[in-house]
């Protein structure tokens with residue numbers, strides 16, 4: 526088995542959080558959101574290296590707020606991101622060694638992922654090439670038109686909310702990102718780019734705790750989950 530490298534996009538602006546400090550640098554209990562995320566990946570035995578993607582010019586800030594000390598020994602590179610999450614991920618993928626077997630793409634803003642979940646996704650990706658954590662959607666979802674009128678109601682049992690990590694064979698995810706770049710496809714997750722190639726993607730049941738810190742109430746929830754884990 527070859528290298529399994531994590532690419533962590535953490536270059537977003539956090540517009541939905543609306544705070545002066547970007548959400549990845551906000552404190553969640555004792556340390557920044559991004560430090561929690563990196564801490565889980567650091568502890569994951571299957572992951573051999575980490576490439577962190579931060580906003581251009583924010584490398585020093587990230588070092589000061591998150592990467593000080595000697596906690597994160599697996600960080601191979603800190604690279605500048607782009608205007609979209611997809612571009613940030615691509616910039617991370619572009620610096621990986623050719624010897625990389627699998628890439629674990631995980632949002633810097635998902636600090637509550639657990640080692641066992643990451644391992645399960647890695648196992649599936651090794652078997653079929655592409656896999657992601659996901660949870661069944663709890664609400665009934667409506668598809669609407671631009672006037673807010675309901676067009677249809679997809680059956681809930683077919684709907685899953687996809688999370689990260691999303692794990693891929695290195696050559697497959699590079700092919701998918703390059704093809705998306707050429708055709709101008711922009712997607713909100715990396716699986717969609719592999720789907721666009723017509724290749725299979727396996728969803729691995731995850732946890733409702735693996736939330737993405739997106740709006741202010743997510744920090745309250747995340748803190749509650751962390752406190753419960755410490756009990």
Ligand SMILES: Nc1ccn([C@@H]2O[C@H](COP(=O)(O)OP(=O)(O)OP(=O)(O)O)[C@@H](O)[C@H]2O)c(=O)n1
Nearest residue numbers: 534535536537538539540541608609613633634
């Ligand atoms: N240009 C971007 C946009 C997003 N991300 C990262 O992708 C992850 C998921 O994105 P999201 O939660 O949407 O973060 P933001 O784009 O920062 O948030 P918002 O959409 O509210 O502005 C985050 O870790 C974020 O930092 C990134 O690396 N580069």
Ligand SMILES: C[C@](O)(CO)[C@H](O)COP(=O)(O)O
Nearest residue numbers: 632687688689713714715737
């Ligand atoms: C990749 C992702 O985490 C899947 O839920 C998500 O799509 C990333 O960011 P978004 O901007 O909130 O869609």
